[in-house]
Amino acid sequence: MALTRTDENELLTALYGGMLEEEPWRLFLLRLLARLRADLAQVAVRPPGGQGWSLAGQARDRRLSAGFVPPEPPRDRMRPGRVYAGAELDGDSPAPARHMRVGLAEAGDLTLSVFREGADFSASDSALLAGLAPHLVIAGRTGGRLERESARIALAERELALFGGGWLLVDGQARLLDGDAATVALVAQGRIMGRAADGRLRLLLPEAEKLLEQAIAGGKPVAPRAGWLWHDPPMQMLVTPPPERKGWALAEARCRIRIRALPQGEGRGAEAAILADLFRLTPSEASFAARLAAGGGIAEAAGALGLTIETARNYSKRIYGKTGTHGQGGLIRLLSACVRGKAAASESSAGPPPPEPPRR
Template sequence: MIARDDAELLLAMDGASRNSGGWDKLLELLCTQMQAGRATLYDADQVLGCSDGSRPARPDCFGALRAGRVYGAEELADRAGPFDPDFSRGDSRVIAAQAPPLWLWLHAGRGAFRATDSARVSSLMPHLAQAVRIGQERSSLAQALDAANALQWRAGLGWIGPDGPDTTAARLLAEGGCPRPSVAPGELRSLCDGLSAYGLPDGRIMLRAARDLPSPDRIAAALGLTLSEARLARALGQGQSLPDASAALGLTRETGRSYAKQIYAKTGVSGQNGLVRLLWCSAVAFG
């Protein structure tokens, strides 16, 4: 049977793992329950949260504490360095975790913690470490999803499935002012604003938006070309003929041919068709 106070803390931990701003509220609740003046949670790099909203620096002596053991004020005072707080003022309880590295510091300006307080902190720390670990994993997954969505948007590709459009498809439809299409498997349909839809065999619909190649400076950096060569490579990749691309860029035919030879030699392709494949079928197209 979980005590009511512990249940409230566990629910607060779950909320904090979903929202990094929830650690302050969790620690505020812990302070209230344990009659502490301040509770601070650190990871290896930063203050994850503090009950009063401040961000006190992590004392240097915390780095030498053994994980899983609760340290009292006297032990902390013995270990404190010259730049650490004066642990003899008030009472403190500190416990560390190893995976991930964490430190929980409870401080009471008045009164003293009891042995039962130390036992409770010890029992809660594994759950706290798990909540932090889950929060870190969620954050990493969210960042990976954001990166994938950004690449998908740059490619102009979105999918509509049984559950509706994905993030990119919804954005493509909204920006183009297009209604959600109904496309049979194998059917290709032009929608609006350069957007097309193709019915996949599994019943999903793939949306494709017209996209330009990245800017010349990005192409130059990616392929080791000069900026002038990259401008011509981009024009050729967009489908212009060599004479038209040269004229549009203010190059003579001879200079255009010379640049093209340099582009093909540097990129290892045999001609314009190979350059088009390289630009559109590699990471270069994603910018």
């Protein structure tokens, strides 16, 4: 049965548009309830290779009995694309039902179920569900892809935050286009960065604001520029050209601002532990190395840790040997790259080469 124009307007727009909503299936299921005069509708999904099914969305009519619990259909016995009556799958089914399963290829499987407390569903109701099958495949695959990408973005942003980093994209008028969640939240706070009424990014440290203005001025390609974004807490900024593959939604991007928060307090302790594991440093050596990785000199690191200059120099020599570096500059570049992930994230051929593995 072909879907009517009303079905297309009411059901398909809700099905496809819902994939962008926080509750993707809700509006579609509510409209399906009204269309079929059903009392409950639900969607269940199973990931590729998975054994268990999970409820992805459910809608109940407000007149449905509070104690009504829909029976779980034997989904693994259902052939994709076929509409089953509840009695076909479970002879003891307490209420009229219709079930349909569709395969979503790389996104797994999906089932759509509708229930009534009263009269059974008609043949035309089953035909409507069958007509929805190809659309459920498209919507399910789209929703699965969006969910995976959302999970990957969330994971990447957590990793970025772990290493004290962030990013923003701005256009030629410094209007904010996009950024990672933590940095956008920092902009919303308005203490270090803010957003003007016209959407323009405002950097509250004057030298940072001037650096951004100079970087995006004129029609020439953006040249990498670095400076301080804030002093307390210490944060650095690097203005670079935008990524080459921006897509149409970010076609107006003029530059990317990379942000690096320097470690303080407990953050240095975590970095010291990382450096100790990577290079087999003693706890004292690792604490000293973490200070150097944050940009401090030998004398500054020695003063912060209560070391004499002679002891600090001995520490630095032992660290040079364990990390395979020569001189403080090479050591700082290596440690910063390892702790902050700068070597992996660098896209500039003018920057320092990736660090070599430590010598054993």
